[in-house]
Amino acid sequence: MGNLFASTNSKVVGLFFSLIIFLFSFILSIVLGKTPITLQVAIDAFLNYDESVTEHIIITTSRLTRAVIAAVIGASLAIAGTLMQALTRNPLAAPDIFGINAGALFFIVFSATFFSVNSLVHYMWIAFIGAAVAAILVYFLGSIGHEGLSPIKIVLAGAAITALFVSFTQGLLVIDEQGIQSVLFWLAGSVAGRSMDMLLPVLPFIISGVLVALFLGKAINILMSGDDVAKSLGQNVILVKVMIGIVVVFLAGGSVAVAGSIGFIGLIVPHIVRGIIGTDYRWVIPFSALIGASLLLLADVAARFVIMPQEMPIGVMTAFLGTPFFIYIARRGLTRND
Amino acid sequence: MTKFISVRSKSGSISCQLNKKTLYIFTILFLFSLLIFVISLSVGSSHIHPLAVIKHLFGYGSGEYDFTINTLRLPRVLLAFLVGSALGVSGLILQGIVRNPLASPDIIGITGGASVGAVIFIVYFVGAISIKLMPLAALLGATIVSIIVYSLSWKKGVTPIRLVLIGIGVAAAANAIVTMFIVLSDTFATTRAYLWLTGSLYGANLQDVLSMLPWVLIFIPVSLLFSRTMDVKELGDDVALGLGVNVQLQRLLLLFISVSLAGAAVAFAGGIGFVGLIAPHIARMLAGRSFAGLVPTSALIGGIIVMVADIVARTAFLPLDIPAGVFTSGIGAPFFIYLLYRNRNM
Secondary structure, eight states, rough: TTTTTTTTHHHHHHHHHHHHHHHHHHHHHHHOOSSOOOOHHHHHHHSSTTTTOHHHHIIIIIIIIHHHHHHHHHHHHHHHHHHHHHHHTTOOOOOOTTTTTHHHHHHHHHHHHHOOOOOOHHHHHHHHHHHHHHHHHHHHHOSTTTTTTTTTHHHHHHHHHHHHHHHHHHHHHHOOOHHHHHHHHHOOOTTTTTTTTTTTHHHHHHHHHHHHHHHHHHHHHHTTTOHHHHHHOOHHHHHOOOOOHHHHHHHHHHHHHHHHOOOOOHHHHHHHHHHHHOOHHHHHOOOOOOOOHHHHHHHHHHHHHHHTOOOOOOOHHHHHHHHHHHHHHHOOSTTTTO | OOSSSEEEEETSSSSEEHHHHHHHHHHHHHHHHHHHHHHHHHHHHHOOOOOHHHHHHTTTTTSIIIIIIIIIHHHHHHHHHHHHHHHHHHHHHHHHHHHHHTOOTTTTTTTHHHHHHHHHIIIITTTTBOOHHHHHHHHHHHHHHHHHHHHBBBBSSSSSHHHHHHEEEEHHHHHHHHHHHHHOOOOHHHHHHHHHHOOOOTTTHHHHHHHHHHHHHHHHHHHHHTTHHHHHHHHHHHHHHHOOOOOHHHHHHHHHHHHHHHHHHHHOOOOOOOOHHHHHHHHHHHHHHHHHHHHHHHHHHHHHHHHHHHHHHHTTTOOOOHHHHHHHEEEEEEEHHHHHHHHOOO
16 A cells, blocks of 8 residues: 555645545534534534524634644644654554553643642643653663563553553542542543633643654654664764654644543554555654544544443543554554564 | 372373472461451451451351441452452463463453343342342353354464453443443443442452352362373463474363353452452462462462452441452552562563
8 A cells, every 4th residue: 555655745645535524524624523513513613602592602612723733632642643753663663552641631630639729730730740751661661671672571561551550540440439520521621511621731842842843754754764774864863863752742632631631642653644645654653643633533523422411431432443553553563574 | 299299190291390389388378378368357437356257257256246246347448359369360371371461351351241240230130130140141241252252263273462462352342332332321330330340349248259169169170180280381382282282272261160150250240350360469479380380379469469359349338338359459569560560571
């Protein structure tokens, strides 16, 4: 499939297609739901907003925000996953599998329980710190030993750190029974019922993360040819790796602060993208952003219908989508010679 | 006098070699666990003098502690010990099968499966059916998930690495299912489910102890029958195959024992984490590498860890009763990181 979009022109066309898929998913997310809305009404809601029309209110107060948040989070998680898979050369790398989501989540629940933090800006910084702590721990644990960073070791380290933070979080929730309901949505991951105010403080970090990621494409291409080759080509390997790490923390930590722990988007999307357009990271990263946004939008639409009249938490939806994928990769093997 | 004692059945199918040092270690650990046992019975919201506890246990007490010790503390302490030893041996077997020190029942999805069973039970059946059947639901969940993990890992045989990776994936799916049921349930069930998920020995009664006992008494001795296989497997699957071990069949049987032990432990005490991970590590530091020596050592160490964690859980934040699982994770995880760091060049 890698040859399908081999030339630059075809990649531009491909990117255009992804953009259309993204817009289509975005519109679906606005019109479909418990109250179905026709496209005409949806357009009216933006052009001639009328407060007396219920559908217009639904769109502006809930659906639009929800779609924007899903798109931003989907894109962030997909880019974070892409960068992590490149950095660790591991097809199973993703923010949730390597414990970054669990770390950010634990730090949020911890500060909410003991320091009564409830400002969104604080949550965001706490999520960044949690994400960074987990990322460093997992990278360190996965690298110790004489063979250095091995794919299986880092996956196990990620699972162990996830188990650690999850059990700490559960312990806190048992101590603080009242707290459970207020943080439950973070645990399950959700893009519903958020106001734009929750996204705004995080948005500058996510946007700069995405921009830096786009500029890193070329450097990642060089890095993928091996540390030694990259060094001899004059690349400051450490700097590139640290930059990737910081971008991952901003994107993954920011996502958790806004929408809680949403798994598997970061795992699936890079594989789909690399399967379609190959391994040129200057292209993989923008494609991942669009496909990630579309996938989370569609997952969110599906979450509204599977157990009508209730809504499925979106983290559960993505887990159901992602587990078969995870198992497929695990069966195929982590390295070529497995 | 040699350093080793050899035990061998007539046909040679069961055979192991024990280092004499292991026997000393075992004796010391046994005495230590008795000490913890007595301390465990004496501390709590009302303190009882250790000598009074011992008197009471031997039947010379005045009867004033009948309720506190017999009804409240004894079942809880015994259950803690049984659960810990089951988890310790389960982790030991699993790490042996996978030949990786990072494997444990909580990581490869056994605990996750049990959680799904238990949470479905808490959300839908508590009230309708007696809560006493919950361990059965958890055990059923653990078994089903283990079968799923094992069959998905099958591709002309099961390799250890594939087993672990698939286990991690399935564990993530199990967590998602648990989250789904919790989000969809009411507050009461949510709190109850979290208490169980974290792993707590709160409210253990004699019935629980009696139900847990057969699992430990049957499966831990049975695992000793596999000493020869496990010692050979240390050398790698290829060597084991060359020495005439039916690798796939033995692995399936060992996995079955490991799941039964972990499943039963999780069923009665919830997700007490990291015991299955660290107990075998400590055992290997103390008792060398012979599987026959490691089984009882891991069992004792696992039992001691959970008893100590439960003492801390009951007394540290009086009158609050914190789930013991928080402390096993809190002590277990940093210790685990230290172990990994210490053994980085081995």
